[in-house]
Amino acid sequence: MKIETTELGNQVTLAALAGRLDIAGAGAVEAQFAAAAREASVVVVDLSGVTFLASIGIRLLLANAKALTRRSGHMILYGCDPQVEKVLRSTGVDQLIAIVATREEAVGRAGTLVPGGGPA
Amino acid sequence: MIPPSAAGSLLSELRIGARIDEIAVATSWLGDLADAGDWPQSTRFGLELSLEEALTNVISYGFAGLAHDPDIRIECWRTPQDRIVVRIRDNGVAFDPTTIAAPDVPASIEEAKIGGHGVQLMRNFLESLSYERADGENRLTLVGKPDQD
Numbered sequence: 518m519k520i521e522t523t524e525l526g527n528q529v530t531l532a533a534l535a536g537r538l539d540i541a542g543a544g545a546v547e548a549q550f551a552a553a554a555r556e557a558s559v560v561v562v563d564l565s566g567v568t569f570l571a572s573i574g575i576r577l578l579l580a581n582a583k584a585l586t587r588r589s590g591h592m593i594l595y596g597c598d599p600q601v602e603k604v605l606r607s608t609g610v611d612q613l614i615a616i617v618a619t620r621e622e623a624v625g626r627a628g629t630l631v632p633g634g635g636p637a
Numbered sequence: 638m639i640p641p642s643a644a645g646s647l648l649s650e651l652r653i654g655a656r657i658d659e660i661a662v663a664t665s666w667l668g669d670l671a672d673a674g675d676w677p678q679s680t681r682f683g684l685e686l687s688l689e690e691a692l693t694n695v696i697s698y699g700f701a702g703l704a705h706d707p708d709i710r711i712e713c714w715r716t717p718q719d720r721i722v723v724r725i726r727d728n729g730v731a732f733d734p735t736t737i738a739a740p741d742v743p744a745s746i747e748e749a750k751i752g753g754h755g756v757q758l759m760r761n762f763l764e765s766l767s768y769e770r771a772d773g774e775n776r777l778t779l780v781g782k783p784d785q786d
Contacts, residue, residue: 539689541661569682571689572754579751586746600682607761608754609742 518542519566520549525636528558529627535566538574547577554581558590559627563620565596570604582614591615591630595623645716648674653692655700655707655729660692663711667723670713676721680781683762684723687779690755691725691734695775699729720764721781726774733768734759734777 518536525531530553536542554560560581567574582592593615597605605611617623628634651666653659664685671681688711700707707729714722737756743749759766765780 539661539664540657540693569685571686571693572752572758573693575754576751579746579749582746583749583751600678603762604686604758608757612742613746613749 518545520546522549522553524557525561525624525627527633527636528631529561529624529636530557530559531561531563531624533563533566537569538567538577539569539571540573542569543571543573543577550577551581551584554585554590554592557585558588558631560585560590560592561620561623561627562592562594563596563623564594564598564601567601568598570601572608575604575608575610578610578614591627593617593623593626595620645714645722648713648715650710650712652708652710655696655709657693657696659709660689660696663692664689666711667713674715674721676781677784679762679784680721684721684779684781686762687759687766688723688725690759691777691779694732694734694755695725695727695729699727699732699775701730703729720783723779723781725777725779728774731770732775733770735766735768 518538518541521533523531532550532553534546585592595617597616602616605616615626617626624636628636648670649666651663653663667685667688695709705728709727712724714724716722734756739757740750740753759779763779764782767778769776
């Protein structure tokens with residue numbers, strides 16, 4: 518499991534996850550993911566490299582979305598594999614965290630959530 | 638619970654230790670069987686997910702405070718109806734995941750519980766989930782969905 522974080526500017530961070538978000542994978546990325554969620558106003562999460570998502574991965578997403586919300590921040594997910602998206606929808610995560618199809622939509626949405634219009 | 642005699646053919650069995658890092662051994666064993674048997678994607682994903690969730694529970698909570706050695710065995714069967722069935726047997730404390738209620742969908746992220754989704758996922762991604770306690774063992778039977786939904 519890998520994570521790569523990129524600051525897109527204006528308090529928006531892109532976190533690209535890749536691999537299996539199972540109990541081992543979640544453990545490997547949780548510290549860096551939490552650090553990104555502590556520092557940004559909006560975390561845009563690229564799930565296009567995630568091939569498997571278990572409940573521990575849902576826990577990781579919800580815990581950090583919650584932390585962001587406490588600071589009036591937001592999380593946006595995009596690029597879900599169909600089975601991964603089914604996991605998110607069947608557990609109601611889609612009611613709590615925005616899910617969009619593409620990076621363009623995610624970054625566009627981020628721009629409406631931060632003062633000054635999002636990434637430069 | 639499908640009795641072994643009526644369960645069809647045993648594809649493979651695996652014994653794992655009661656450690657979190659053994660879960661990946663089990664899911665990759667199942668992944669190899671899926672590759673070899675050319676299972677439908679929904680069967681494979683649902684069974685891998687459910688095996689991961691079930692073993693996470695067994696290994697995290699099943700053996701705390703027990704004096705005897707943990708024994709966790711997993712079997713994979715193909716039934717005469719062409720279903721893939723995974724059976725997990727463990728000698729940990731009695732735990733019936735089929736009695737766990739689905740968490741309420743919260744109104745907002747602030748109210749959301751961050752855990753408790755494992756059993757809900759198993760129900761959603763399997764054709765059936767059944768449990769039996771016999772001979773001091775938990776026996777959990779996961780029946781894979783035959784095809785897309």
